[in-house]
Amino acid sequence: MKLSKLMTRLGTESAFEMLAKAKALEAQGKNIVHLEIGEPDFNTPSNICERGKKAIDEGWTHYCPASGIKEARAAVAEYVAKTRSIKAAPEQVVLTPGAKPAIVFTILALADPGDEVIIPNPTYPIYESATYFAGAKPVPLALREEKGFDLDLKELEAALNGRTKLIVINSPANPTGGVMAEKTFDKIAAMLKKFPDVMVLSDEIYSRIVYEGKHRSIAEWPGMRDRTIIIDGMSKTYAMTGWRLGYAVAPVELAKAMDKLAINMHSCTASMVQIAGIEAISGPQGDVDKMVAEFRRRREVIIKGLTSIPGFTCIRPRAAFYAFPNVKALGLKAKELAEFILYEANVSCLGGTAFGNFGEGYLRFSYANSVENIDEAVRRIKEALPRLKAKPQAAARKG
Ligand SMILES: Cc1ncc(COP(=O)(O)O)c(C=O)c1O
DSSP: OOOOHHHHTOOOOHHHHHHHHHHHHHHTTOOOEEOSSOOOOSOOOHHHHHHHHHHHHTTOOSOOOTTOOHHHHHHHHHHHHHHTTSOOOGGGEEEESSHHHHHHHHHHHHOOTTOEEEEEESOOTHHHHHHHHTTOEEEEEEOOGGGTTOOOHHHHHHHOOTTEEEEEEOSSOTTTOOOOOHHHHHHHHHHHTTOTTOEEEEEOTTTTOBSSSOOOOGGGSTTTGGGEEEEEESTTTTTOTTTOOEEEEOOHHHHHHHHHHHHHHTSSOOHHHHHHHHHHHHSOOHHHHHHHHHHHHHHHHHHHHHHTSTTOBOOOOOBTTEEOOBOGGGOSOHHHHHHHHHHHHOEEOEEGGGGOGGGTTBEEEEOOSOHHHHHHHHHHHHHHGGGGTTOHHHHHHHO
16 A cells, blocks of 8 residues: 555654553553653543533534534633733634644644744644645744743744744743743744734643743734734643643634634534533633642652752743753763663653754653652662663663
C-alpha cells in the first residue's frame, strides 16, 4: 500500500510515543512513575459529570450544529468575555472535540502554500505539524531560558515579512510553564500595526492554571481583538481531557470557515458533552481553585526535587503543570536522557526536543501527579544517574 504524500507532511506528538514505551514496560511488570503526559490526575468535578449524565437522559444524543449548540456557543462567548477584558459574540465561537481540532482548523483555514507561520520553539508540536500539513512554512522563534522562555522581540521583528500569515502565541506555555510578559504583548501589538494582515493564534488552554498574576490574552490589546483567534477548552481547567471539548473564538468569517471544516471532519462535537461543558464554565468554580492550589503545592515539591539532582537546574514555572529543567550539564541528548531515565529509573518524562530543536538540553516533567509520586521519581532518578557514566553508549555520546 502507498500512503498519500499528504501523510508525509504530518508530524505527531511524541508524548504519546513515550507513553506507549512506558506502558510496554508496565506490561512486563515494571512500576513506572508517569510524568510524561499533560493531563490533570483529578476526576472531572461531580457537578459536570452529573450534568453530562442528565444530558443523556434528556436526549442530548443527536447531531447538533457543526459549530456547537446555540446555548453552548453563548456560554463560551460569555465566559471568554468574563475571563479576559474583551467582547465576544456567540457567532465567533466554534466548539470542537478538544482544543486540538480548533488549532488545526485555524491553521488550515488561514495558511496557504508559501505562507509563513511564526511558531515559538520549544512548543506544543501540533502547530508545526498542522502548518506543514497546510503546505505552509513554519518559522521557529526560539524561547530562551535566559529570557524566562519569553519571546525575543528582535527575533520576532526579523521573522516578520510579507509572507507571514500567522503568529502562534501560547501563554501560559507548554512545555516551559512560562507566561508572556505584558511588555512583550505591548510590543507585539505595536509591531503588528505594520503588518495588518497577520493573524495571531493565541492558545490559552492553560489560562486558568496560573500561579502568579492574572492571565492576559493578546486579544485584550488595542487593535488585536479582530485579528486574534483565542483557543481554549475544558481539558486542563476542568480535568476533562477524555470528554473532548475545546473551542476557538475567532473573527466571524474565520469561524464560518471552521464550521465548514467541522462539517467535513467530525460533523459536530458530542451534544451531551457540550451541555456538560456549559455547566463547567457557568457552574461553581470551587473545584478549579482546589486543583490549582494543589498544582501550586506540587510545583514547589518538583522544583525542590529536580534542583536537588546533580546536573539539573530549573527555573520556576509560573503557570501550567510542567517543569522544564536544564540538563545540559549531563552532556547527553535530551531524548537519550529521557530514555535512560525511563529504562534505568522507570520514570517517564519527555526530552525537550519533543517540542522542537530549541528544547535540546531540557526535559519536560508534568507535575499533574501526586506529591508521593513526584518524590519517588526524584529519588529514582538520583539513584540511577550515577549509572549513566557506566553506559558505554551514553559515555561515547558524551564527548
Ligand atoms: C498548548 C496546548 N494546546 C492544546 C492542547 C490540546 O488540548 P485538548 O486535549 O483539549 O485537545 C494541549 C494538550 O496538551 C496543549 O498543551
